[in-house]
Amino acid sequence: MNKMTRLMTVCAALLLIVPAASADWSENFDSYALNSGLIGQGGWDGWEGAAAADAFVTDTQVLTAPHALASIPTTDIVQEFNETSGDWTMTGHCYIPSGSTGKQYFIMLNIYGVGVHNWSVQVEYDSDGGIVTDYYSSSVTSLINDAWVEVRAEIHLDINVYDLYYNDVFLASNAWQDGSGVNEIAALDIFSDGGSTIYWDDFTLIYEDALQHTTWGHIKTLMQ
DSSP, X not given: OOHHHHHHHHHHHHXXXXXXXXXXXXXXXTTSOTXXXXXXXXXXXXXXXXXXXXXXXXXXXOSSSSOEEXXXXXXXXXXXXXXXXXXXXXXXXXXXXXXXXXXXXXXXXXXXXXTEEEEEEEEEEETTTTEEEETTTOOEEEXXXXXXXXXXXXXXXGGTEEEEEETTEXXXXXXXXXXXXXXXXXXXXXXXXXXXXXXXXXXXXXXXXXXXXXXXXXXXXXXX
């Protein structure tokens, strides 16, 4: 067997034994009844169980038909997780109409329980100021109206770091927790601080486990 054939064989074997990134959780709101409250569906709950914190299934604006989520001025809804190691990517897509007012937030926590919380990610959408702000670094970028825009957190729990992107543009790199929390993905929180209605669609939390731990040196060793 020549070297090129051996290389192709090894690469094919690696692709078989090393899984690609896989989605552990996703949410597109399409299976829920139009205009229904989200609390009690798909694992969603109000902050600390508050029924008044609900958000609603809508078709006013959608990224993928037929439904999306309307976050109203009183919304504060939570999806809980229990991820304690590895590399993860959380994405969500937000639509903010022109003329919107007030502030809404994309939040992730490393501890979430009744009366016990520790925050990791807080992205502020300020319609009055026309800006998006990362709370921890104070990095700011322009808010985009009348379009679906992705927010993305690339989370590395084992080294306590995450990178934050808005509209695929780097916004900040922060510690996942400051020493008073834990290296864990505990919850996603969609929160309105009295801001007018905006829309969310197509959330995913993906575990990244591709060829990142396989070096060319390792491949050469397998070829010998």
